[in-house]
Amino acid sequence: xxxxxxxxKKSLTLASAFRPIAVASTAGDQxxxxxxxxxxxxxxxxxxxxxxxxxxxxxxxxGEIMRLHHQKHHQxxxxxxxxxxxxxxxxxxxxxxxxxVRLQSAIKFNGGGHINHSIFWKNLKPVNEGGGEPPHxxxxxxIDTDFGSLEALxxxxxxxxxxxxxxxxxxxxxxxxxxxxxxxxxxxxxPLVTKGANLVPLLGIDVWEHAYYLQYKNVRPxxxxxxxxxxxxxxxxxxxxxxxx
Amino acid sequence: xxxxxxxxxxxxxxxxxxxxxxRWSKIKRERCRRLPRxxxxxxxxxxxxxxxxxxxxxPHMSRETLEYHWGRHHRAHxxxxxxxxxxxxxxxxxxxxxxxVSYNKGNPLPPFVHAAQVWNHDFFWQSIKPGGGGRPSGRxxxxxxxxxxxxxxxxxxxxxxxxxxxxxGWAWLVYKANRLDVGNAxxxxxxxxxxxxxxxxxxNAVNPIVWDYFPLLAIDVWEHAYYLDYENRRxxxxxxxxxxxxxxEAVSDRLDVAIExxxxxxxxxxxxxxxxxxxxxxxxxxxxxxxxxxxxxEAE
Ligand SMILES: [Fe+2]
Numbered sequence: 033x034x035x036x037x038x039x040x041k042k043s044l045t046l047a048s049a050f051r052p053i054a055v056a057s058t059a060g061d062q063x064x065x066x067x068x069x070x071x072x073x074x075x076x077x078x079x080x081x082x083x084x085x086x087x088x089x090x091x092x093x094x095g096e097i098m099r100l101h102h103q104k105h106h107q108x109x110x111x112x113x114x115x116x117x118x119x120x121x122x123x124x125x126x127x128x129x130x131x132x133v134r135l136q137s138a139i140k141f142n143g144g145g146h147i148n149h150s151i152f153w154k155n156l157k158p159v160n161e162g163g164g165e166p167p168h169x170x171x172x173x174x175i176d177t178d179f180g181s182l183e184a185l186x187x188x189x190x191x192x193x194x195x196x197x198x199x200x201x202x203x204x205x206x207x208x209x210x211x212x213x214x215x216x217x218x219x220x221x222x223p224l225v226t227k228g229a230n231l232v233p234l235l236g237i238d239v240w241e242h243a244y245y246l247q248y249k250n251v252r253p254x255x256x257x258x259x260x261x262x263x264x265x266x267x268x269x270x271x272x273x274x275x276x277x
Numbered sequence: 278x279x280x281x282x283x284x285x286x287x288x289x290x291x292x293x294x295x296x297x298x299x300r301w302s303k304i305k306r307e308r309c310r311r312l313p314r315x316x317x318x319x320x321x322x323x324x325x326x327x328x329x330x331x332x333x334x335x336p337h338m339s340r341e342t343l344e345y346h347w348g349r350h351h352r353a354h355x356x357x358x359x360x361x362x363x364x365x366x367x368x369x370x371x372x373x374x375x376x377x378v379s380y381n382k383g384n385p386l387p388p389f390v391h392a393a394q395v396w397n398h399d400f401f402w403q404s405i406k407p408g409g410g411g412r413p414s415g416r417x418x419x420x421x422x423x424x425x426x427x428x429x430x431x432x433x434x435x436x437x438x439x440x441x442x443x444x445x446g447w448a449w450l451v452y453k454a455n456r457l458d459v460g461n462a463x464x465x466x467x468x469x470x471x472x473x474x475x476x477x478x479x480x481n482a483v484n485p486i487v488w489d490y491f492p493l494l495a496i497d498v499w500e501h502a503y504y505l506d507y508e509n510r511r512x513x514x515x516x517x518x519x520x521x522x523x524x525x526e527a528v529s530d531r532l533d534v535a536i537e538x539x540x541x542x543x544x545x546x547x548x549x550x551x552x553x554x555x556x557x558x559x560x561x562x563x564x565x566x567x568x569x570x571x572x573x574x575e576a577e
Contacts, residue, residue, distance in 0.1 A: 104509040141443040197390055198445035198481035198499070220444035241445075241500035242509060250349040250501065 109145030144221035157264035327402035
């Protein structure tokens, strides 16, 4: 538990070195979006705390995997995203369009990594706290309607997750436009929104090798089979209800 | 020492474009009949063992990593490839040709990922050796210094490529022969100096032979290549690979083949050009305006 708290809620203020003196960067700040811009600095991303211990998902996911995944991988996405944002703000302030464009891939990758993992941790829950309990409420009905049954959905996500080449994610998404559930995959750290502006992530499963390799080695299907034992359907249901209300 | 030369299956060029109406399940048998070595119909591609024992790269790459990486991942790609191509006309082609044909000009067919990963892993195991590392010499070093400024700058660029391949994939040092991949234009004065060493990266299974480059060195940056030994520390793995594992002899031997191959192809291009010139001078002027017909005949 102590280790986890080390990584919570850091906030950086931009060093003045990144801001050329006397450059009015109002326009640039607006482009960053209201959630990010402040008068004197960026609100940076922070590694979220896990709502359970690293070992609490065993035996489905080992404590060692959870520790590395959270402390190292997610932390690296957060750090690199923040670095890229600082550089972006400087580039915008200087009107350096080339630099702004060049930073896009790092922002997409690391920002995506931060977004995806933040969702992923909420999708998991220890068995003794309700992990693996099937969804009841309206999400349960929607799954039956759109996929036939929960088993059919699980099978579909396992198949698509296993077939995904390289690194990426498999998602249960709500398409807000069509009010319909769909299964999507994204490559690398592309967040779900890259597949459609109407898509809301209810459940994301990380199929990067770092998510399972220490325990499952090359057998990704076994990881996919076991992860359902610690899926927090309550979280997915809450998001679904909020988005369909 | 074994090498992958880019010749395959009776000397077919890896860059041979597939027919426009290409479907992988319907590859024309005629393609293969022209090629004598394709007589081995239904030849199963084999899992090639690394040219050293599985524990001999320790402590830089553990026996356990090789047991999984070679013994499971590489083996599974060989099995999947054999399954997928059995009974299709890819069956019996050389691995290089399967890679290029199944890449299908950027719309990969199902066997591509497996064919390319078999190629990549064969090449990877032969790129490293116990007691590797150090510095190259001879022509390889000369070209590295010519094209990157210095050996260290090449290493830097290679590391950067390996670290910025976002997700699974490979980083490469390749020999890039400066060819114009169009039928109607020529390099007016081709020279060896047009050819270059280049560092690049590729996602997932993609292999630079599909872009007509000649690979000299590859590092696998899929997490399975380093996770058991280095966990998330890809940078450490890449550094150790360059300092302790890479076989510059293998890279150097490949460069010799690449240069020879490029020269051979330049000679072939020159011969073809002379033949075309002769053909044009003998043809009647009116034919030169029949665009589509002449294009077809000249494409041969
Ligand atoms: Fe991950």
